[in-house]
Amino acid sequence: MVTIYEVAAKAGVSPATVSRVFNGMPVSAEKVDLVRAASDELRYSPNKTARRLRNQTSEIVALLIPDIENPFFTALARGVEDALQAAGYSVVLCNTDDDPDKETHYLDIANSENMAGVILAPVAEDGDIRRLTDRGRPVVAIDRQTGLNIDSVMVDNPAAGIAATSALLDAGYTKIACIAGPVVLEDTEGRALGWRKVVTQRTGAPPLEAYLQHANYRVDGGRLAMQALLALPEPPDAVVSTNNLMAVGAIQVLSEAGLVPPDFGVAVVGDLPFATLPPRAITQVHLPARHLGTTAANMLLERIGGDDQPARTVVLRAQITKSSTPVSAR
Amino acid sequence: MVTIYEVAAKAGVSPATVSRVFNGMPVSAEKVDLVRAASDELRYSPNKTARRLRNQTSEIVALLIPDIENPFFTALARGVEDALQAAGYSVVLCNTDDDPDKETHYLDIANSENMAGVILAPVAEDGDIRRLTDRGRPVVAIDRQTGLNIDSVMVDNPAAGIAATSALLDAGYTKIACIAGPVVLEDTEGRALGWRKVVTQRTGAPPLEAYLQHANYRVDGGRLAMQALLALPEPPDAVVSTNNLMAVGAIQVLSEAGLVPPDFGVAVVGDLPFATLPPRAITQVHLPARHLGTTAANMLLERIGGDDQPARTVVLRAQITKSSTPVSAR
DNA sequence: TTGAAAGCGCTAACAT
DNA sequence: ATGTTAGCGCTTTCAA
Numbered sequence: 166m167v168t169i170y171e172v173a174a175k176a177g178v179s180p181a182t183v184s185r186v187f188n189g190m191p192v193s194a195e196k197v198d199l200v201r202a203a204s205d206e207l208r209y210s211p212n213k214t215a216r217r218l219r220n221q222t223s224e225i226v227a228l229l230i231p232d233i234e235n236p237f238f239t240a241l242a243r244g245v246e247d248a249l250q251a252a253g254y255s256v257v258l259c260n261t262d263d264d265p266d267k268e269t270h271y272l273d274i275a276n277s278e279n280m281a282g283v284i285l286a287p288v289a290e291d292g293d294i295r296r297l298t299d300r301g302r303p304v305v306a307i308d309r310q311t312g313l314n315i316d317s318v319m320v321d322n323p324a325a326g327i328a329a330t331s332a333l334l335d336a337g338y339t340k341i342a343c344i345a346g347p348v349v350l351e352d353t354e355g356r357a358l359g360w361r362k363v364v365t366q367r368t369g370a371p372p373l374e375a376y377l378q379h380a381n382y383r384v385d386g387g388r389l390a391m392q393a394l395l396a397l398p399e400p401p402d403a404v405v406s407t408n409n410l411m412a413v414g415a416i417q418v419l420s421e422a423g424l425v426p427p428d429f430g431v432a433v434v435g436d437l438p439f440a441t442l443p444p445r446a447i448t449q450v451h452l453p454a455r456h457l458g459t460t461a462a463n464m465l466l467e468r469i470g471g472d473d474q475p476a477r478t479v480v481l482r483a484q485i486t487k488s489s490t491p492v493s494a495r
Numbered sequence: 496m497v498t499i500y501e502v503a504a505k506a507g508v509s510p511a512t513v514s515r516v517f518n519g520m521p522v523s524a525e526k527v528d529l530v531r532a533a534s535d536e537l538r539y540s541p542n543k544t545a546r547r548l549r550n551q552t553s554e555i556v557a558l559l560i561p562d563i564e565n566p567f568f569t570a571l572a573r574g575v576e577d578a579l580q581a582a583g584y585s586v587v588l589c590n591t592d593d594d595p596d597k598e599t600h601y602l603d604i605a606n607s608e609n610m611a612g613v614i615l616a617p618v619a620e621d622g623d624i625r626r627l628t629d630r631g632r633p634v635v636a637i638d639r640q641t642g643l644n645i646d647s648v649m650v651d652n653p654a655a656g657i658a659a660t661s662a663l664l665d666a667g668y669t670k671i672a673c674i675a676g677p678v679v680l681e682d683t684e685g686r687a688l689g690w691r692k693v694v695t696q697r698t699g700a701p702p703l704e705a706y707l708q709h710a711n712y713r714v715d716g717g718r719l720a721m722q723a724l725l726a727l728p729e730p731p732d733a734v735v736s737t738n739n740l741m742a743v744g745a746i747q748v749l750s751e752a753g754l755v756p757p758d759f760g761v762a763v764v765g766d767l768p769f770a771t772l773p774p775r776a777i778t779q780v781h782l783p784a785r786h787l788g789t790t791a792a793n794m795l796l797e798r799i800g801g802d803d804q805p806a807r808t809v810v811l812r813a814q815i816t817k818s819s820t821p822v823s824a825r
Numbered sequence: 826t827t828g829a830a831a832g833c834g835c836t837a838a839c840a841t
Numbered sequence: 842a843t844g845t846t847a848g849c850g851c852t853t854t855c856a857a
Contacts, residue, residue: 166551166630168850179828184852193826213607214553215850218544218833221496233588234569236769242563246590255604258563258588260576274585277543300496384768416771425773438714439566439769441746443755498834509844514836523842545834548849828857834849841844 167207176203187211217279224254226465227275229285231263232383236438237409237454238286241307244458245284252466254281263350265289272297282465284458287311303468305461309351310478316468317478318461322352322434325450325483326359329405329432332448332485334367338403338430342376344390344415345407353382353407356434360405376401380411387414395422403430409437416440416447434483450483457481497537506533517541547609554584556795557605559615561593562713566768567739567784568616571637574788575614582796584611593680595619602626612795614788617641633798635791639681640808646798648791648809652682652764655780655813656689659735659762662778662815664697668733668760671702674720674745675737676712683712683737686764690735706731710741717744725752733760739767746770746777764813780813787811 173180176199185192186200203209217223228245230238246256257280259271268288275283276296282303287294290312297304298315306317333341343360346353357377364372375397380386387406391414394401406412412433419429425446432448440447460479503510506529515522516530533539547553558575560568576586587610589601598618605613606626612633617624620642627634628645636647656673663671673690676683687707694702705727710716717736721744724731736742742763749759755776762778770777790809 166850169852170850180850181828181830181852182826185827188852191826196827210603210607212548212609212850213604214544214548214609215833216852218542218548218835218849219851219853221833223544233563233572234566234768236564236566239564239569243590255587255589257585259585260573273540274543277540279542279544410769413769413771420771420773437769437771438564439740439743439767441743441750441767441770441772443750496834499836500834510834511836511845512843515843518836521842526843542834545849546836548833548851549835549837551849826857829855831852831854833851836847836849838847839845841842 166212167209168212169209172200172204172207172209175207176200221279222281223279225257225278225280226254226462227257227259227271227280227283227285229259229261229268229271229283231261231286231288233258233260235383235410237435237452240436240438240454241458244455244460245462246458248459248462249466254466261286261288263288269293276300276302281469284461284465303465305465305468307457307461314476316461316464316476318457318464319478319480320352320452320457321480321482322355323359323362325434325452326356326405326407327363328359328483328485329356329434329448329450330360330363331367332450333403333405333430333432334363336403336427336430336448339368340376340399340401340403341372341430342378342394342401342404343372343407344378344380344387344394344404344411346380346382346386346411348379350382353434356405356407360407373399382408383410384414384417387411388418389414391415391418395419395424403432406431406433406435409433409435412437412447413440416442448485450485452483453481496542497539498542499539502530502534502537502539505537506530551609552611553609555587555608555610556584556792557587557589557601557610557613557615559589559591559598559601559613561591561616561618563588563590565713565740567765567782570766570768570784571788574785574790575792576788578789578792579796584796591616591618593618599623605632606630611799614791614795633795635795635798637787637791644806646791646794646806646808648787648794648811650682650782650787651810651812652685653689653692655764655782656686656735656737657693658689658813658815659686659764659778659780660690660693661697662780663733663735663760663762664693666733666757666760666778669698670706670729670731670733671760672706672708672724672731672734673702673737674708674710674717674724674734674741676710676716676741678709680712683764686735686737690737703729712738713740714744714747717741718748719744721745721748725749725754733762736761736763736765739763739765742767742777743770746772778815780815782813783811 169180169183173183183200261268265288272293284305286308304315345357378390380390427446434450435452499510499513503513513530591598595618602623614635616638634645675687708720710720757776764780765782
């Protein structure tokens with residue numbers, strides 16, 4: 166491992182001067198050349214660990230998400246990564262699996278690794294986020310609120326639920342069910358709220374209780390929920406899924422039962438980037454996943470830069486780009 | 496930031512003793528208690544940066560993959576993560592976007608961050624992998640070979656291509672095209688080789704040259720390739736996609752053209768975890784993505800542990816679990 | 826502008 | 842078994 170001392174020796178200057186060259190501090194042009202030549206020849210690259218110990222910080226940001234296998238979060242992660250990369254930071258990705266213990270574990274790591282900041286989709290209401298904020302490390306919440314007074318970037322979940330449900334009603338479906346995530350997750354909960362509200366308003370009566378299914382937010386959860394809905398004495402003719410993966414499971418079950426959309430109405434809050442259905446077969450309420458990521462990253466960069474204005478909450482809106490085929494056209 | 500000295504002072508012992516307690520070295524039970532009490536009270540947690548500078552290594556492994564938005568690589572990543580986590584290591588995920596510069600950049604980081612090792616799907620033939628191996632850091636290649644003599648975990652690509660193609664022929668399709676990735680990527684190239692071999696063997700003649708389409712390995716690549724195939728004077732009646740994302744694009748185009756599988760035969764090398772098609776509509780040759788990850792992780796752990804046997808190459812086989820509906824049954 | 830030297834927090838000789 | 846101390850590679854006062 167070639168160190169700053171060897172470069173200094175070869176260049177005939179002091180280690181401090183080498184350090185200054187690599188940190189853009191004023192050094193005479195002549196010595197800059199000397200140092201550059203020496204370090205090129207030795208293939209020197211600064212030891213980040215040592216620099217971090219000295220500086221008490223690093224150009225690394227942790228991103229904590231529940232599940233790297235969920236395309237929503239991978240798109241979000243790309244957004245975060247692109248924005249931070251451009252600013253010279255690296256991103257460390259961590260799966261929390263929605264497990265508070267794992268979240269705490271990774272927050273500890275971010276702390277003891279002297280990372281510059283953290284962006285997270287929080288599991289626990291407060292977690293050990295305080296450990297970071299107390300040390301002055303900025304933390305930005307994404308997709309879900311915390312109890313703490315920190316920057317956050319959210320989606321307008323009730324509006325998204327309303328948009329999805331309205332599209333199905335507009336298309337002529339009348340018995341609209343809803344597959345929601347675990348009750349503890351506020352994001353899908355807000356979307357289910359939107360569903361209930363619209364159905365009640367536009368049909369004049371609240372939906373059947375059995376039309377609201379809570380499931381785990383993954384594909385198998387959507388499958389189970391859809392199976393339960395189809396087994397009802399009076400099954401629905403359409404369904405709103407409050408997230409992407411559950412919709413995949415629901416559509417799989419429908420296809421297996423011969424009810425390929427749009428014979429059965431399906432609307433999703435979220436994107437199905439790998440869906441293989443014909444266009445307009447289902448309604449997608451697109452979530453600005455990538456944008457969520459870039460927004461959070463930029464807020465974090467501002468905080469890292471020393472910005473100490475009061476905590477902000479940015480709410481991004483979802484957007485419908487495909488709508489269901491009207492019942493009359495089927 | 497509470498240090499080992501403060502804990503030592505409070506416990507009435509030396510810093511070295513505190514260090515020993517935290518590293519499981521022999522210390523009298525009495526002092527262990529003292530130290531534990533003191534560190535709990537002060538909420539001490541060891542500074543990993545300092546430890547890393549001192550030890551010249553860390554419990555962190557870098558995983559370099561081309562694209563975190565590809566479900567094949569996220570599944571692989573989960574495999575790596577689960578295996579390494581269980582051994583007390585953390586994983587840093589990096590997107591190379593199949594860009595040699597990014598690969599080099601991340602290898603540099605792994606180097607200067609004193610990471611314990613690297614697992615990568617290599618872009619360049621040798622990259623700057625040597626920088627790591629020269630320092631004794633183990634590197635494991637995954638999914639693609641390097642020119643170097645290092646451990647690697649591969650898939651039997653020709654066999655996978657053969658399996659996919661055979662399934663379509665068995666189902667009664669006769670004009671079978673192939674969508675392959677960029678020529679430079681050996682994995683999809685091997686699969687295309689398998690396709691050509693089987694078609695030639697079983698039909699008695701090599702496939703039409705126009706039936707082999709090279710595309711970028713993503714969804715839009717699959718779309719363009721499928722469109723080109725359908726525009727042929729004599730279009731095929733089935734297609735083999737050499738990876739998952741291109742298959743999604745191909746199926747999208749087919750659905751839009753009213754040729755929903757299995758009316759048009761589709762076989763994929765790779766999994767479509769988010770496919771919404773009825774079962775048996777397409778043939779999937781499942782790739783053991785997660786297993787690839789755990790295997791690579793365990794090999795890396797052995798090397799980190801000091802194992803210095805000659806470099807090994809493990810080849811994992813793909814597995815068909817769904818087969819196309821026979822033409823006669825449609 | 827440049828150099829000398831201290832110190833970031835930890836661990837491993839070495840000494841006791 | 843435990844304490845003392847040097848040093849990992851870097852940055853940054855402080856002096857010159």
